[in-house]
Amino acid sequence: MRIRKRPPTHPGGILKRHYLEPLSLTISNLSVNLGVSRKTLSKVVNEHGSVTPNMALRLAKAFNTTPELWLNLQQNYDLWHASRKSNDWKKIEAIAV
Amino acid sequence: MRIRKRPPTHPGGILKRHYLEPLSLTISNLSVNLGVSRKTLSKVVNEHGSVTPNMALRLAKAFNTTPELWLNLQQNYDLWHASRKSNDWKKIEAIAV
DNA sequence: AATAAGTGTAACCCGTCAGGTTACATTTTT
DNA sequence: AAAAATGTAACCTGACGGGTTACACTTATT
Numbered sequence: 219m220r221i222r223k224r225p226p227t228h229p230g231g232i233l234k235r236h237y238l239e240p241l242s243l244t245i246s247n248l249s250v251n252l253g254v255s256r257k258t259l260s261k262v263v264n265e266h267g268s269v270t271p272n273m274a275l276r277l278a279k280a281f282n283t284t285p286e287l288w289l290n291l292q293q294n295y296d297l298w299h300a301s302r303k304s305n306d307w308k309k310i311e312a313i314a315v
Numbered sequence: 316m317r318i319r320k321r322p323p324t325h326p327g328g329i330l331k332r333h334y335l336e337p338l339s340l341t342i343s344n345l346s347v348n349l350g351v352s353r354k355t356l357s358k359v360v361n362e363h364g365s366v367t368p369n370m371a372l373r374l375a376k377a378f379n380t381t382p383e384l385w386l387n388l389q390q391n392y393d394l395w396h397a398s399r400k401s402n403d404w405k406k407i408e409a410i411a412v
Numbered sequence: 413a414a415t416a417a418g419t420g421t422a423a424c425c426c427g428t429c430a431g432g433t434t435a436c437a438t439t440t441t442t
Numbered sequence: 443a444a445a446a447a448t449g450t451a452a453c454c455t456g457a458c459g460g461g462t463t464a465c466a467c468t469t470a471t472t
Contacts, residue, residue, distance in 0.1 A: 237410075241410060241412070243410065248410075251407065251408070251410065252407060253403055253404075253406075253407060270397075271390075271393045271394045271396075271397035271398075272397050272400075272401070272404065274394065274397075275394075275397060275398055275404040276404045276407055279404055279405070279407040279408075279409065280407050280408075280409060280410050281409070281410060282409050285394055285398075286390070286394070289390050289394065290390075293368075293383070293386050293387075293390060296368045297368045297371065297372075297382055297383070297386065299368075300367075300368035300369050300371075300372060301368075301372055301382075303369075304369070306350055307350075307369065307372040307373045307376055308376070309350075310348065310349060310350065310373055310376040310377050311348070311376075311377075312376065312377060312378070312379050313334075313338060313340065313345075313348065313377050313378060315338070
């Protein structure tokens with residue numbers, strides 16, 4: 219499988235650069251729109267929090283995207299970090315078919 | 316966005332029907348191969364546990380698949396259930412562009 | 413029939429994380 | 443200068459991943 223050297227973009231970065239900034243939306247403002255706490259949204263935007271399925275649904279509604287867009291970004295991010303966190307999985311032998 | 320009426324297949328179901336049974340692999344057996352506890356694997360197979368990024372890496376190694384295969388199944392499953400769990404997100408208004 | 417293997421799951425432990433509220437100090441706008 | 447926005451700490455609750463041990467039940471296997 220392909221292993222990137224650089225970490226995949228965190229969904230918070232996309233949210234910030236492609237939505238908040240172009241639309242002049244503040245975190246406080248958007249948090250109200252999304253119906254989540256300012257803290258929760260801030261954590262996501264600053265890449266200290268994850269886009270959960272529930273959050274993905276909210277972002278999708280707010281920005282007319284699919285929830286999968288956000289979840290895929292998060293998934294790639296999580297997968298990359300999981301593959302670095304430990305190396306145990308690398309030693310697993312393929313089941314003979 | 317598309318809303319399925321029936322819940323997406325849990326990755327555990329795929330694992331069971333497409334890998335364990337055809338290969339006559341037991342849960343105990345595979346759990347050793349994957350390097351996880353029998354309990355953890357049993358929960359996944361019986362759809363009472365999730366495929367985490369770490370587990371996805373293990374399954375991918377064992378069965379020569381991509382980790383994304385397993386994570387996407389889990390993602391679809393989680394998203395479907397999240398969309399049913401509450402309806403708050405449905406009331407969110409799209410940000411005017 | 414008897415033994416062995418596989419299984420589901422409960423009880424218990426631990427650590428992590430989502431998400432909320434409140435509060436404070438700092439930065440950015442207006 | 444005054445107002446708004448922000449990052450983040452402290453604290454709480456609830457959920458969940460993952461591990462071990464143990465028990466009862468089912469399925470093979472001998």
